[in-house]
Amino acid sequence: MKHFLLLISAIFWAAAMQAQxxxxxxxxxxxxxxxxxxxxxxxxxxxxxxxxxxxTDDNQDxxxxxxxxxxxxxxxxxxYSYQTGPDEWNDYVVESVPAECADANGWRTLxxxxxxxxxxxxxxxxxxxxxxxxxxxxxKVDMSNETVSGDGVQVVIKNPWIWTAMSDxxxxxxxxSVELDGNTTYPYTFVNGAQDxxxxxxxxxxxxxxxxxxxxxxxxxxxxxxxTLSAVMFGACDAATSISSVRDEEVTIYxxxxxxxxxxxxxxxxxxxxxxxxxxxxxxxxxxxxNKSSTVNLGAIKGGVYLLTVCGDGIQKHLKIxxx
Numbered sequence: 636m637k638h639f640l641l642l643i644s645a646i647f648w649a650a651a652m653q654a655q656x657x658x659x660x661x662x663x664x665x666x667x668x669x670x671x672x673x674x675x676x677x678x679x680x681x682x683x684x685x686x687x688x689x690x691t692d693d694n695q696d697x698x699x700x701x702x703x704x705x706x707x708x709x710x711x712x713x714x715y716s717y718q719t720g721p722d723e724w725n726d727y728v729v730e731s732v733p734a735e736c737a738d739a740n741g742w743r744t745l746x747x748x749x750x751x752x753x754x755x756x757x758x759x760x761x762x763x764x765x766x767x768x769x770x771x772x773x774x775k776v777d778m779s780n781e782t783v784s785g786d787g788v789q790v791v792i793k794n795p796w797i798w799t800a801m802s803d804x805x806x807x808x809x810x811x812s813v814e815l816d817g818n819t820t821y822p823y824t825f826v827n828g829a830q831d832x833x834x835x836x837x838x839x840x841x842x843x844x845x846x847x848x849x850x851x852x853x854x855x856x857x858x859x860x861x862x863t864l865s866a867v868m869f870g871a872c873d874a875a876t877s878i879s880s881v882r883d884e885e886v887t888i889y890x891x892x893x894x895x896x897x898x899x900x901x902x903x904x905x906x907x908x909x910x911x912x913x914x915x916x917x918x919x920x921x922x923x924x925x926n927k928s929s930t931v932n933l934g935a936i937k938g939g940v941y942l943l944t945v946c947g948d949g950i951q952k953h954l955k956i957x958x959x
Contacts, residue, residue: 655704656747661756662690662715665697666766671726674718678703680711698756705747712742715759719795728795731819736762760816768817768859775866776825777875779807786829793822793852798830808866808875817859822852825869841872865942865955874940874955885952886945892957895934901927903947911942933958
């Protein structure tokens with residue numbers, strides 16, 4: 636009898652250990668401007684999508700939910716995705732989870748609790764209910780050593796996929812403004828040609844290639860403020876600089892590279908001169924005093940490539956400088 640009771644106890648204990656707990660996941664995509672009207676939102680548990688679920692928005696408030704049953708104590712990873720076009724198999728984005736709420740592999744994590752749980756809704760791509768900020772990033776590439784395609788130049792963000800046609804700024808520099816989510820790192824490359832013309836993608840030589848030779852990618856870490864990236868040479872990690880002088884329509888600077896004193900000539904009255912890092916950090920600023928020429932001392936700035944902004948009345952000219 637004693638052994639029988641022990642057996643029954645073991646069975647009940649095993650059953651209790653295997654008891655299923657309902658976990659309701661919630662994500663708010665109301666701030667996502669590229670969500671396809673009537674499209675799907677997914678909860679997925681692995682990079683290969685072996686386990687995924689289509690979420691629903693019963694209240695039509697932009698918050699999608701889905702309930703999954705797991706054994707108590709199960710450690711799970713998960714993320715969210717949504718549809719951006721008519722083809723749900725190809726038109727979708729996958730979430731980039733902020734580091735503060737992601738594991739080492741970029742996943743959200745959860746250890747299943749002892750009782751049924753409804754998780755707080757999080758804004759897509761955020762650690763909280765507050766949507767991540769939108770940031771404008773200006774990309775620039777120097778095509779002066781290339782024969783530019785008749786279809787122009789593109790910058791392509793590779794996660795999520797965003798193709799943007801660039802504009803010819805003159806002097807071989809092409810630029811494009813792209814609106815992105817803040818607090819996220821983005822892989823990207825430049826393409827000499829039309830959208831989806833992969834034969835025109837740059838082959839990046841140097842340490843700035845965070846991908847492979849076959850699938851190159853640059854990376855940019857976007858914070859919460861708008862940023863203008865310094866121009867880089869197409870297919871290389873080098874910043875676009877001249878060995879003698881740089882001309883940008885109405886502004887000329889000399890010498891470049893510079894050791895200490897930099898001369899600036901402008902066709903408009905200069906109100907301010909700013910030096911920033913390639914990531915937008917303010918390094919130094921000078922008062923132009925309304926003159927059309929100015930000399931600034933850059934000797935105290937650590938050597939490297941920087942962005943020089945010459946400001947007039949409603950005018951801003953951005954030039955690259957190399958400080959030695």
